[in-house]
Amino acid sequence: MKYYSTNKQITGETLANAVVKGLAEDKGLFMPDSITEIPAVFYDNIDKMSFQDMAYTAAYMLFGDDVHANMLKLMVNDTLSFDVPLVKVEENIFSLELFHGPTLAFKDVGGRFMSRMLSYFIQRSDDGNRQVNVLVATSGDTGSAVANGFLGVEGIHVYVLYPKGKVSPIQECQFTTLGQNITAIEVDGTFDDCQALVKTAFMDEELNVKMKLTSANSINVARFLPQAFYYFYAYAQLKKISEEAARNMVICVPSGNFGNITAGLFAKRMGLPVKRFIAANNRNDIFLEYLKTGEYKPRPSVATIANAMDVGDPSNFARILDLYNHSHEAISSEISGISYTDEQIADAMRACRKDTGYLLDPHGACGYQALKDMLEPGETGIFLETAHPAKFLDTVQDILGEKIEIPEKLQEFMKGEKQSIAMSKNFEDFKAYLMGK
Ligand SMILES: *Cc1c(COP(=O)(O)O)cnc(C)c1O
16 A cells, blocks of 8 residues: 655655654655445444454555554554443443553554554664654653553654643653653643644754654554544444444544544545544634634644643644545535533533443543534434543542542552653754754
């Protein structure tokens, strides 16, 4: 399979190059030349398959030309070593819990899969013995998922850039305490500043001569595409419960950089019968504005209690535009949007806890409330519960007025010692630091 850039200046790139480069030279995002539909018999039998087997079929469609079958199977199995249960919250509303992995958030799948795929390609490349440096900007969960996915992987060093004071202490400890090949960089700025530093670094000629750089943000195809696996599994589990419900499945995705939902759109192109998607936003509602007006107007992000969605210029919007040939009408017919203030998010968390007993985190709460507000008669909604509520401990405890149990995996991280490098949001400072490596 060949890859082209959403800016159309770069075409015919191999998967290996797309993964190693992350972002194309023309600043566009890589897209596969074609998306193959999986034969109907797969969907007929999907409810009888294991998560690993169905994910392998999807992975084979996406990457099978370029990765040896046995290796691809290993990558998939190694990545999907935790459960992703579909939990009934109330009549017609289900939560797909994506938080049972190593760092308790959905990005674990992309982080782990990408580390395996990147190391596969570097071992096979001509300068396979030259260290690869992964730069990743995080609003919280990406950093931990990528850092833990890459921890101890030979030949790869990871730099995690995060906005000072804007990630929760529990999130922070998941990537600042690891040591080894992981360096945490605390930027005096916002998430968008971190993302800009990373993007500028890729475009800096001098820096790219000095060191081999790549990105592990959802701009990287090996990071965002494996998230499609979740959507197949959601459908399979719902089908097992009710064929009728599965035929009318609506998936609601709490969205920030729009990598997760874009993976879902890919799954649909591969034939997965998703009736429609809902993108749930916090006050950073640039996508919703686009749906309403047809104009995309990025703006600086504002801080909210669903901080992993505080994105003012979602990277993967370029992929969505490309998938639908820039047709506002086509996009609006498959995806609808909604946005919530912090107060509304808190209300949703309290109401859901009181009415159903289910514990939401602030991101999942946007998804849940969007289904409450937008699901139509006859539809069954699944929202993606993107992180464990304990990752946002203080927020959740304050809102609900109850003590939340911290899973053991999280407690382990909290025992470590924080190590990070302080950095301004000025690119020249960041560059000087990297040039000194
Ligand atoms: C990253 C993240 C999101 C947003 O996902 P995108 O792929 O960036 O749209 C939502 N919730 C949580 C908990 C996250 O970590």
